[in-house]
Amino acid sequence: MSVIAGIGIVALLAAGCARGGGGGSTETAAASPGITDDSITLGITTPLSGPTAGPGTCTVAGITAYFGAKNADGGVKFGDGKTRKVEIKALDDAYDPQKAAANYDQLKDSVFAMTAGLGTPTNRAWREAAIADKVPQVLIETGDPIFSDSSQSPWQLGFVPIYQNEGAAFGDLLASSSENHKVAILSQNDDYGKGYVEGFKSAIQGHDNIQIVKELTYEATDSSVDAQLTELAGTGADVFFNAMSITPLVISSLQKAQELKWLPSWFLPSNTSSPTAILQPGGAEAFPGVYTVSFAKAAASPAFAADPDVVKFLADLKQYANYPDTPAFPHCAWSYMIGATLEQVFAKMTAPTRDDFMSKLRTISGFQAPLMLEGTSVDTTKDGQPAVSSVIVQKYNGKGYANADAFG
Template sequence: MSTQRTRMRAVSVVAGIGIVALLAAGCARGSDGGGGGDETSAPSPGITDDSITLGITTPLSGPTAGPGTCTVAGITAYFGAKNADGGVEFGDGKTREVKIEALDDAYDPQKAAANYEQLKDSVFAMTAGLGTPTNRAWREAATADEVPQALIETGDPIFSDATESPWSLGFVPIYQNEGAAFGELLASSSEEHKVAILSQNDDYGAGYVEGFKSAIEGADNIEIVKELTYEATDASVDAQLTELAATDADVFFNAMSITPLVISSLQKTQELGWLPSWFLPSNTSSPTAILEPGGASAFPGVYTVSFAKAAASPAFAEDPDVVDFLANLNEYADYPDTPAFPHCSWSYMIGATLEQVFAKMTEPTRADFMEQLRTISDFAAPLMLEGTAVDTTQDGQPAVSSVVVQKYNGKGYANADTFG
């Protein structure tokens, strides 16, 4: 018994010495004006006085590799330029190099979850990755581990619910916002319209349809004549398109995330002689990668929504933001072409938004990062369209909640004030 008491006393003495040392260190910081006498919290994983490492799990192979590669290229280009200019200044007075570590999940939820487990202890935060099912696959783990899942590229509203997902925040508009924007435009039309719907059989597709239906509720000029779904793993949707074409609907609401399926759907409807106006989600509406191969000019109108300047659009060829963006993509992300997908622009804007957060951080901790992440308001990130902005202060909304409806003009998109 006496031996045990002796050991306990020894531990207490050692602990006491440690406390005295910490207090002395705190006083020393206060005496020279650094920290005001407050203890600095221990750094979280992935951050030092000189650098911070961000992790990304995203599809770099498979049918969504085009947009997935962009999620890495854009943010790499942004911080590559910042690092070359000396680094990013944080709110604690330190300047850090921003490093990116990206892993391929091939749009497979199990691979995404495994990637998160591989990265979580070596990166400060996860960011920018594409996909609803893939980001959902590790959302609960990130919450339990208190690892930021910040500014990811999915419109699933669960990531923007601070109660459900306190360690997560989406960047792009939620799917309901996109669907509602098109529904509002259609409802404002003076003509009657019959709508056929094909949506992905998951939260992605359901969100778009929910937003669209809420916006047309009470509109006497709109009738939904047929509604079908497809699986994200389907190789073809020809059967659904044939059934929808038989309705002779003049509007096709196609909530589809798989690039090859969108192209083949554009081609198949032309083969069937069905030429409605289309609505496409922002992430599958690329003029060069999807609409041109699909022959979209054959339709009376293809509509989408956006909040970012399209680098491929002639209207922005001399825009300073776009010029810098393309130069940085080429130099720092080894991406020599004008991107066909908006995800390159989105992740570039994510980089700019993260820089705003870093500038507010006074402690090198994930907790302080999340606190500051939710304080960005009315920030015009590079490449943002007029009338849109980053605002992370609205619970239930992602960083970007404002969108502009646009219509394909054969080369790019132009703002659409009216339907038709």
């Protein structure tokens, strides 16, 4: 991670962007900012420093690797017959909304679109400005449903499943159990945490064998949640729904629960469930089950060691993103998929305009991007849903994850 963290404020080869909505455009339309006959430039604001730097650097590395390989082969062919190199300008926001908004202001006039950046509060910080400026803010890595609601704006689209979908997937799995369960909840006190809890509660509604015994929150700026863990452990809950986005806090929560001798089954969001970066340091093997959801092949999993997608992905990361290690976070794979999705959109564009880009972005359906798990796909045609809306529930087995067909 330290290799990529040095990216800082630099321009990187690679990138792409997506979704949206303006009207169609003609081939004679004036080109939008950030695109010429031989290149297209896309912007990213994402945490490259601070507690979320690990996943944040992946949001740049994956898309850099994808388009780095394409650029090396001559570039990407667009629907207007021109072949363009893809360039990315990436700026560090340290997961700070004010910095993210300043980064957008710095990038908006020189990039064609903004893409891939991580974070709900950071992406929200400049959403209204992007709408006013008619700059695409697409295929970003937040599950906030506001970015996938075209009735509010035609200029946004999320990439990863919305938080409600992830929460509901675990709720459905738990609801399939015939045993009685007591659930304790700790969630981030913002739209991120609220979305996960909303989805979970909707899925268990009407199941009398599942009881929520206590529900607490924490702030994303907190340095410890030990007090909350102690209070929740006192409930004796056998299931812990932990909607948390801060990597160090997830690790310390796993450790604190063991210190308190509270060993429930856990649910963790997809972006904070890395086996090597979080579960192993936190001693997750002590718990009867740690569950998460996914739509991407995990490069670190022995099950995918010889998978052609994974082999190429790791080679591209090393060669074109200077990322020599196997990623500990799924965000590298997600942004690699974003690159592949953007290429699909570029191939349909007949005019070098943001309007045409957004119009064509809405037409991708059933696309099996590299690294996608069987049973998932990219579909940008579902209003109110991000580009990826399907997930697979998985259970940690001490080294990686395996599909979870039942709870327990």
